[in-house]
Amino acid sequence: MVRVNKLLLATSKSKFLQLFLVNFVLTQVLSDYQGGRWGQGQQRWSQDQRPPQQLRASIRRDSQLSSSSWSGGSQNQNQNQQRSLRSSTTRRPLRPQDFQPPRYQFPASVTQPGPPYQPPPIPPPTSQPPGPNRPAPPLQGMPTSRYDPSSSSSEPSWSRWNSSPRRGRRGGRGGGWSAPGNNPPSPPPSSSLNDPLNPYRHDVTLDPESRFKLTWVVDWSRNLTIFNVTVRTTGWIGFGLALRTPEQQQEHEVADFIIGGVNRDGSSYFTDRHDSLALNAGADPFTRIPPIDPSQDWTLNSFWERSGRTFLSISRPLDTCDVAHDIPITQDSLRIIWAIGETDDIAYHTKNRGYYDAYLLTPDLTPREVLDGQGGQDPSSPMQVFNMTTTFQIPERETTYWCTWHRAPTNTKQHIIGFDTAFPTDQDRQHVHHLLIHRCHAPPGIDPDDLFEGPSNTGGSECYYYDTPNPLPLQYCRETMHVWGVGGRPFFFPDHVGLAMSENGTEYIVLQVHYDNPELRSDLNVTLTLQAFYTDEVREHDVSMLGIGQQIPAATSIISPPNTRGHATVGICPSACTEKGLQGQEVNILAGWLHTHTTGSASRFMHFRGDRELPWIISDDNWNFNYQQFRVLNQERRLLPGDRLSARCEYDTTRRNGSAVAGGFGTAESMCTGHVYYYPRQAGFSMCRTVTRDEDYWDLIKMRNATWDTERRQVVVTDPPEYAGLTVMEHINRNIDWTPEYIRELQRQHLFAPQVAQCSNTVFAPEISLRELNEMARRRAFLPLPPDPNAEHYAINPRNMPRYRKPQQCNARNPLIRG
Numbered sequence: 009m010v011r012v013n014k015l016l017l018a019t020s021k022s023k024f025l026q027l028f029l030v031n032f033v034l035t036q037v038l039s040d041y042q043g044g045r046w047g048q049g050q051q052r053w054s055q056d057q058r059p060p061q062q063l064r065a066s067i068r069r070d071s072q073l074s075s076s077s078w079s080g081g082s083q084n085q086n087q088n089q090q091r092s093l094r095s096s097t098t099r100r101p102l103r104p105q106d107f108q109p110p111r112y113q114f115p116a117s118v119t120q121p122g123p124p125y126q127p128p129p130i131p132p133p134t135s136q137p138p139g140p141n142r143p144a145p146p147l148q149g150m151p152t153s154r155y156d157p158s159s160s161s162s163e164p165s166w167s168r169w170n171s172s173p174r175r176g177r178r179g180g181r182g183g184g185w186s187a188p189g190n191n192p193p194s195p196p197p198s199s200s201l202n203d204p205l206n207p208y209r210h211d212v213t214l215d216p217e218s219r220f221k222l223t224w225v226v227d228w229s230r231n232l233t234i235f236n237v238t239v240r241t242t243g244w245i246g247f248g249l250a251l252r253t254p255e256q257q258q259e260h261e262v263a264d265f266i267i268g269g270v271n272r273d274g275s276s277y278f279t280d281r282h283d284s285l286a287l288n289a290g291a292d293p294f295t296r297i298p299p300i301d302p303s304q305d306w307t308l309n310s311f312w313e314r315s316g317r318t319f320l321s322i323s324r325p326l327d328t329c330d331v332a333h334d335i336p337i338t339q340d341s342l343r344i345i346w347a348i349g350e351t352d353d354i355a356y357h358t359k360n361r362g363y364y365d366a367y368l369l370t371p372d373l374t375p376r377e378v379l380d381g382q383g384g385q386d387p388s389s390p391m392q393v394f395n396m397t398t399t400f401q402i403p404e405r406e407t408t409y410w411c412t413w414h415r416a417p418t419n420t421k422q423h424i425i426g427f428d429t430a431f432p433t434d435q436d437r438q439h440v441h442h443l444l445i446h447r448c449h450a451p452p453g454i455d456p457d458d459l460f461e462g463p464s465n466t467g468g469s470e471c472y473y474y475d476t477p478n479p480l481p482l483q484y485c486r487e488t489m490h491v492w493g494v495g496g497r498p499f500f501f502p503d504h505v506g507l508a509m510s511e512n513g514t515e516y517i518v519l520q521v522h523y524d525n526p527e528l529r530s531d532l533n534v535t536l537t538l539q540a541f542y543t544d545e546v547r548e549h550d551v552s553m554l555g556i557g558q559q560i561p562a563a564t565s566i567i568s569p570p571n572t573r574g575h576a577t578v579g580i581c582p583s584a585c586t587e588k589g590l591q592g593q594e595v596n597i598l599a600g601w602l603h604t605h606t607t608g609s610a611s612r613f614m615h616f617r618g619d620r621e622l623p624w625i626i627s628d629d630n631w632n633f634n635y636q637q638f639r640v641l642n643q644e645r646r647l648l649p650g651d652r653l654s655a656r657c658e659y660d661t662t663r664r665n666g667s668a669v670a671g672g673f674g675t676a677e678s679m680c681t682g683h684v685y686y687y688p689r690q691a692g693f694s695m696c697r698t699v700t701r702d703e704d705y706w707d708l709i710k711m712r713n714a715t716w717d718t719e720r721r722q723v724v725v726t727d728p729p730e731y732a733g734l735t736v737m738e739h740i741n742r743n744i745d746w747t748p749e750y751i752r753e754l755q756r757q758h759l760f761a762p763q764v765a766q767c768s769n770t771v772f773a774p775e776i777s778l779r780e781l782n783e784m785a786r787r788r789a790f791l792p793l794p795p796d797p798n799a800e801h802y803a804i805n806p807r808n809m810p811r812y813r814k815p816q817q818c819n820a821r822n823p824l825i826r827g
């Protein structure tokens with residue numbers, strides 16, 4: 009057994025190259041097949057031949073997926089060698105629910121943001137507050153004049169880009185975003201708190217009737233957040249933060265909030281309260297009168313009630329240290345919860361309540377006009393919009409990947425400065441899982457129109473495997489430019505960077521959409537628009553995108569045991585890849601996007617240099633599938649050649665009825681990937697992901713070989729023969745005995761087994777002769793990419809290196825919070 013495995017490993021490199029030949033696939037998509045064992049033994053095929061059916065089928069469906077981890081530890085070698093596939097298991101009777109991942113259910117009533125925010129009316133003079141529980145100190149340092157970055161040249165200009173000269177200043181380039189490197193964060197001065205262009209100020213309307221408006225701003229100089237709420241009611245207001253239960257349920261496991269308002273006599277009432285599932289099985293804090301916190305940590309700074317509106321200005325320290333009753337405001341996503349009472353009797357229940365998911369500390373650089381839905385509408389503005397719109401009748405199956413081609417609107421270099429998505433209806437929105445766009449690079453000497461105009465007129469094509477009726481030149485469109493996931497809101501770059509478009513003349517962009525159709529409806533026409541906002545005022549630096557994490561579909565690399573919380577997997581971008589990809593150049597990471605599926609409970613991008621771990625690049629311990637926001641970092645991070653990155657995900661399978669969950673494309677399967685933006689651009693360094701291919705690991709999961717099953721769209725076991733035909737999900741649920749020892753060993757392997765990385769050049773197309781290319785353009789049949797002999801690297805991280813620890817101001821944890 010072991011010998012066979014060693015042999016496989018030895019031959020895997022050349023096989024890998026062969027497999028790479030068929031990577032026509034959209035992008036970084038390298039599937040597990042390429043990295044894994046199941047491609048072995050394929051015949052080499054010539055460039056004129058189609059790849060074998062099995063491999064064609066294996067070419068992937070979701071271009072943003074994949075995985076990895078560290079190695080280092082093979083302490084248990086002997087033990088592992090003694091393991092054998094046949095030593096396995098008592099076989100349990102096969103029950104369908106063991107194998108069927110639950111269908112993804114759309115959230116029943118997510119709050120849809122209402123119409124554009126209107127600033128609240130100028131408040132009348134404020135009556136002096138004191139709430140019943142504590143006197144509210146007046147806010148210190150509230151500005152009397154606008155923050156003017158030009159008057160404080162040493163301070164960074166965290167400005168929203170204001171594209172219309174008529175609307176005041178434009179974000180200054182000179183001030184820079186923030187100093188790269190490991191300097192302490194340098195947020196804007198508190199005098200800018202009131203500035204509508206302050207990126208730490210967010211204006212949102214929380215309900216469809218526009219009754220509840222919220223402005224929040226982070227005051228970094230005092231480590232607190234100020235929430236101004238203006239609500240159309242003369243009754244009470246409920247407002248606060250909550251953590252969701254796992255698997256994206258709507259119940260709140262813990263809630264930390266205030267109930268407050270203004271009495272008829274002009275006095276106020278205001279209490280800091282808490283609630284939790286443990287206290288309240290009903291789980292909604294506004295259906296009963298929840299307990300008052302012993303420590304009152306929210307402060308009412310000012311309030312008024314007039315013309316049927318109530319205004320409260322509330323502040324709260326980022327971390328109150330009331331670990332038993334408050335939720336710290338961190339880089340994690342949090343759920344803002346709200347409720348509107350119709351009277352001042354807080355015992356009166358209300359139906360007017362909801363929630364809004366947010367990263368409270370993430371800067372938002374979206375220009376005002378985009379927030380107002382007016383972005384790119386003004387022809388005289390330097391900011392224009394390129395709409396990539398697609399309408400598609402979804403097939404009657406759960407998961408579909410569909411690509412359409414779009415010709416960029418100009419022929420001279422532009423900078424894309426931000427993105428947004430538009431869905432005409434909620435139904436359209438609910439059936440889209442993610443979008444990705446990739447830049448197409450026609451090979452030298454080939455007119456991009458010849459290559460890509462045809463496909464751009466066909467209405468698109470299925471795009472996760474090669475064998476479609478109308479093969480399209482996907483292999484030339486592999487440089488990922490942007491990615492959007494469920495719940496994502498607009499994303500804008502800071503002022504000193506932009507994403508190049510039409511740099512070398514005519515350019516085509518392919519838009520890949522993953523459609524979700526869990527109800528298997530046949531009548532769904534889904535329309536969506538990806539809006540790219542661009543300007544000809546080219547900025548200082550070009551950005552590129554880098555995909556990291558575990559290779560997709562990671563069926564065998566991500567295996568979460570049944571009924572567990574916190575099982576982790578890691579995907580690495582090893583030193584050899586950053587050395588090769590960065591070609592001696594230091595770059596700066598400025599934004600990141602985490603991606604896992606509904607079993608995901610936490611995710612982070614980690615960064616290693618030499619023998620130490622640097623602070624995480626981004627992290628979220630409350631991972632929320634329904635809110636996948638691309639985030640600008642609070643502080644840029646310098647990435648050096650030789651550094652290592654890794655994406656780590658944790659999973660929660662306690663809501664899966666005792667099923668183990670394997671990796672896959674579907675929403676109910678697991679995934680662990682993500683992207684970052686960095687500058688300056690390094691052409692070709694756009695993907696760096698790994699797969700677990702270690703023989704001990706494969707022994708442990710009792711598999712020797714697997715293949716992609718086109719019909720089932722699942723990875724299926726082919727060897728050992730007694731398990732052949734089972735999907736990986738079925739196999740692990742049927743043939744693994746999930747003892748605590750087994751789970752510990754699986755976890756050890758997931759974190760420390762050696763992994764194989766793929767970090768090839770995904771930008772430039774193969775060097776083929778002009779004659780061949782012309783012929784290809786005529787035939788519209790497409791050649792495979794040549795192998796990249798340097799594509800493969802083992803990812804090794806020392807096991808015992810000092811690890812970064814998340815800073816905790818208060819040295820205790822909320823006992824109500826899970827984990």
Ligand SMILES: *[C@@H]1O[C@H](CO)[C@@H](O)[C@H](O)[C@H]1NC(C)=O
Nearest residue numbers: 046048049050713714715726
């Ligand atoms: C794995 O399976 C594929 C077909 O499914 C086969 O071509 C290949 O030879 C197998 N590899 C090994 C090592 O058995």
Ligand SMILES: *[C@@H]1O[C@H](CO)[C@@H](O)[C@H](O)[C@H]1NC(C)=O
Nearest residue numbers: 150201202223225236310321
């Ligand atoms: C919040 O309200 C206070 C009191 O009215 C006001 O001074 C402050 O400017 C407001 N902050 C924002 C960001 O609107």
Ligand SMILES: *[C@@H]1O[C@H](CO)[C@@H](O)[C@H](O)[C@H]1NC(C)=O
Nearest residue numbers: 228229230231326815816817
């Ligand atoms: C704010 O928090 C940071 C990080 O925890 C800390 O270094 C800083 O001293 C705090 N500032 C204030 C004013 O408390």
Ligand SMILES: *[C@@H]1O[C@H](CO)[C@@H](O)[C@H](O)[C@H]1NC(C)=O
Nearest residue numbers: 384393394395430431537539
């Ligand atoms: C782009 O799409 C948005 C959203 O659908 C729409 O409001 C806008 O009018 C479109 N703009 C252009 C120039 O097509």
Ligand SMILES: *[C@@H]1O[C@H](CO)[C@@H](O)[C@H](O)[C@H]1NC(C)=O
Nearest residue numbers: 447449508509510511512691
């Ligand atoms: C444009 O062409 C130059 C020179 O060949 C190349 O360095 C650059 O990467 C190209 N840009 C794009 C976006 O293809």
Ligand SMILES: *[C@@H]1O[C@H](CO)[C@@H](O)[C@H](O)[C@H]1NC(C)=O
Nearest residue numbers: 399400401530531532533534
């Ligand atoms: C969906 O759109 C196509 C054309 O775009 C049309 O033929 C079809 O009837 C539409 N189907 C539904 C259910 O609206």
Ligand SMILES: *[C@@H]1O[C@H](CO)[C@@H](O)[C@H](O)[C@H]1NC(C)=O
Nearest residue numbers: 105108109110111663664665
């Ligand atoms: C778990 O089983 C219950 C009862 O059979 C069912 O209602 C529920 O949908 C199942 N949940 C999942 C995630 O499959």
